Amino acid sequence: MTMETDPRRARALPFVLWWLILLALFGASIVVAFLSLGRLAPIIQFGIAAIQTAVLFILFMRLKGPPSLKWVFAVSGFFWLLFLFGLSMTDYSNRQGWPLTHYAKRL
Amino acid sequence: MRGSAAVLRPEPQYASLDQQGDVAQVGMWVFLVNETIFFGALIFTYFLYRTFYSHDFDIAAKDAVLWCGSVNFALLVTSSLTMVLAINAAAQGRRRAMIWLLVATVALGCLFLGVKGFEYYLDYQDKVVPVVNYQAKPGEGPAGELFWFFYWVATGLHAIHLTIGIGLVLYMLLWRIRRGEITPAYFAPLEVVGIYWSFVDTVWLFLYPCIYLVGRS
Numbered sequence A: 001m002t003m004e005t006d007p008r009r010a011r012a013l014p015f016v017l018w019w020l021i022l023l024a025l026f027g028a029s030i031v032v033a034f035l036s037l038g039r040l041a042p043i044i045q046f047g048i049a050a051i052q053t054a055v056l057f058i059l060f061m062r063l064k065g066p067p068s069l070k071w072v073f074a075v076s077g078f079f080w081l082l083f084l085f086g087l088s089m090t091d092y093s094n095r096q097g098w099p100l101t102h103y104a105k106r107l
Numbered sequence B: 001m002r003g004s005a006a007v008l009r010p011e012p013q014y015a016s017l018d019q020q021g022d023v024a025q026v027g028m029w030v031f032l033v034n035e036t037i038f039f040g041a042l043i044f045t046y047f048l049y050r051t052f053y054s055h056d057f058d059i060a061a062k063d064a065v066l067w068c069g070s071v072n073f074a075l076l077v078t079s080s081l082t083m084v085l086a087i088n089a090a091a092q093g094r095r096r097a098m099i100w101l102l103v104a105t106v107a108l109g110c111l112f113l114g115v116k117g118f119e120y121y122l123d124y125q126d127k128v129v130p131v132v133n134y135q136a137k138p139g140e141g142p143a144g145e146l147f148w149f150f151y152w153v154a155t156g157l158h159a160i161h162l163t164i165g166i167g168l169v170l171y172m173l174l175w176r177i178r179r180g181e182i183t184p185a186y187f188a189p190l191e192v193v194g195i196y197w198s199f200v201d202t203v204w205l206f207l208y209p210c211i212y213l214v215g216r217s
Helices: A011-035 A040-060 A069-093 B016-053 B055-060 B066-092 B095-125 B144-177 B187-212
Strands: none
Touching: A011 B066, A011 B187, A040 B066, A040 B187, A069 B016, A069 B066, A069 B144, B016 B055, B016 B144, B016 B187, B055 B144, B066 B187, B095 B144, B144 B187
């Protein structure tokens, strides 16, 4: 689906349609919460949130369109998050006594 | 950039208004990388504790007021729509539409804060305010309180960001637009505020499943 995001030429209708899609995804996220999907539910819900974020970033925040330099920072933000999550997990996954002993019995 | 649209000129370090606008946008994205790490660290902490103490989190999170979070979700996504349409209107010289769309954006932001305030009141009644007024539910271990610490810190920080966003849109409305500084030739300040506004919206996209959809099934 090609969409004009240059504000000088952009029309309202495509943005309204994407807004409706965002709300439909939001509804799907709620439905998933009430199904008995166990650990799959949060994976789907955060997957939906990631798709919604991509729509907002690319269309509503106009990553699509000049200047292309915006992509460098948007992508670098994503990689910094990966570093943050990845390096922190290497720490926690190798800690002794974590999680706390009385909770560990339940896992 | 002072006075009316007739005297719009780029600042001395830029060759054109377009270049000045591009740099402003890139500058906002640089700032948002910092914000991503800021909220990312917060959400990482949540993931960590939710993974290790999932039972307590499931019980504690049942007290989160789902309808408040859901209404606020819809309000914020709608405000992102009105914001982007306001920027389009500014670029296309539709001044009246731009002003009304920005007023709608501010109104939706204020409604969000109103619903959030009411939700805080309900939370206080439910005794889920750590340190001040907390009562663990039957079957809930001490880690349940951690969930509510996350809730208050995350939603509080988000509300502060949204309040700043409302202030920025009001600044655009009451100062920059009134002085004729936002025109089809140069609307970068409004566009930069719009990028920030939608970023605050994306933070809620992730806080919502973290807080309101846990342990519902």
